[in-house]
Amino acid sequence: MNSLRVTTAFSRRVKQLVLGLSLIGMAWQVSAQTQVNDAWVRATVAGQQSTGAFMTLQADSDSKLLSVQSPVANTVQIHQSSMKDDVMSMRQVESVALPAGKPVSFDPHGYHVMLIDLTAQVKEGDKVPLTLIVENAKGEKETIQVQAEARALGMADHSKMH
Incomplete structure (x- = not known):
């Protein structure tokens, strides 16, 4: 059960990180037009x-x-x-x-x-x-x-x- 929670929490963090990096990338593209x-x-x-x-x-x-x-x-x-x-x-x-x-x-x-x-x-x-x-x-x-x-x-x- 703890293993499942750790995996879910890790997966959620990875998704947040990917989303954050993509938002930073989009903001950079807008500023670099x-x-x-x-x-x-x-x-x-x-x-x-x-x-x-x-x-x-x-x-x-x-x-x-x-x-x-x-x-x-x-x-x-x-x-x-x-x-x-x-x-x-x-x-x-x-x-x-x-x-x-x-x-x-x-x-x-x-x-x-x-x-x-x-x-x-x-x-x-x-x-x-x-x-x-x-x-x-x-x-x-x-x-x-x-x-x-x-x-x-x-x-x-x-x-x-x-």
Whole structure:
């Protein structure tokens, strides 16, 4: 009789362990859907009203970046810079495709995030919170919290582009 109780208790513990490990595995999969690497924001000078945020995104399945939010700006938009006839221009885009397994670079010369109507100056070394909303092909949304470091950037101010 005791042997049966020990076997049943052991079997119950093994089932609990397997369930716990599978839940941990599922939680890890959810958190690992989209990776954000080298996130940074261009530091500003006093009075500057906008700046850019840059990073590399890589999704494990076909997805798209839908939006970005940050408490440091009243307006946050996803933009794409392009060069035509030696003129750099910038336009807002609704979303950015993130093909499965392929890194997508957000840099000053392509896709980037514009932080507009800043609430305060962004100083070199500051940590700027960003919240990214990514949607996969199944329509499942993922919210990613990022702390982007403010860095100096020796190039023209994005707010001066048209």
